[in-house]
Amino acid sequence: MSNKIINAYTSIPLVARMLGALVIGLPIGLAISFYSPDLINVISAYLSPFGTVLVNMLKMIVIPIIFFSLIAGAASIPLGKLGKVGIKTILWYLMTSLFASLFGVLVAMLFNPGVGFTPQQVASSVAQVGVQPSADIIGILLGMFANPFASLAQGNFLPIIVFAILFGVATRLVADKPLDEEESKRAFALIDFAKSVNASMFKIVNWVMEYAPIGVLALTIVNFGTYGSDLLGSYGQIVIGIVLGILGLIAFVYSGLLILIGRENPLKIFNKIKEAMVTAFATRSSAATLPVSMEVARDELGVKEELASFTLPLGATINMDGVCIHLPMWAFFAANMFGISMTIDSILVMVITTVLASIGAGGVPGGSLMLLFIILGTMGLAPEQIAIVVSLAIAVNPILDMFETMNNVTGDLVMTYLVGKTEGLVDENVQKKL
Incomplete structure (x- = not known):
């Protein structure tokens, strides 16, 4: 009987279970x-542990999964073999991530979620914690180059991100050395090890997400029971802001690039790639959408196979434009919730961290949640404060993840098409049909 209940529970899509819990x-x-x-207070004593377990499990895996994902992601780029097109593609992806981060900050500033939401319960629950003062931009940039092992133990994310990217790039350069075959083999073995650890961590994430609806149900009851209807307005503001921000990123940033650089009608391009966009929305996975993206790029946009086979898998690895809208919204909510001033320095750090962390973290299940820990940590929030914000974000994350993934795949295809068109790697016969 218990097996039937478990099978019936797991047969329901995770998004439906999470939405049902909410x-x-x-x-x-x-x-x-x-x-x-x-x-x-009485109910919280019984329900809070179920939600706390979920947050603690996410905290348990966030550092190792980001660390090994970034190593595997950075090492997956064949830097030693890149030509002009490869370098141009990487620069395009980094540029759009930067644009998306800045656009995300602008959207967050416009919505400014959480203004006026400083309930007594929040103040009392974190009064003993306090907000750690954030360093200035120079101090933070200097702190990016610190002892990585000490940073791992302390949960200091920026040095971990920088070291993991540098380590991945260095390992790939060693692996691509044609003159030392043995050293190259050992480097590739190290890359395979990082990918294997990553795959194991993904399995743990899947287990955590199977439990997530139970934790979300507990957290939702406790949070809304504690903070009441005051929280509802901010919650809806965040969700609407993120969705509109993602749609705005497609409508303004991607469309603007297609008009200015590609000299194309954006509506025609989006109509051509709609199958991949819908698939990404439904699957919430850039990797799962990759076969559809490849087919759309080749048959609908006319991108040549040799380009699409490089740029699209690379985009699924390092391009997370959608999360660049998601993270600033929660960051500004946390700032308003705990009375933190969002200075130019703190915003710049958030943008830099988002762009750096997006490299290699694109394939991480629930990647936006993992990166949320990082962003809130760089703001100087204490673990107890981070836990409050993450507990609020968990419930709607799978829903927002659908929009984010759709945005990421759209960005991959737009960038692939623009690189192909500027480099003469688009089939002219297909091009005439656009």
């Missing part, structure tokens, strides 16, 4: 807050 937990929490505020 839909069930939200009215229960609001009802408790409205009709019996004192009851939430």
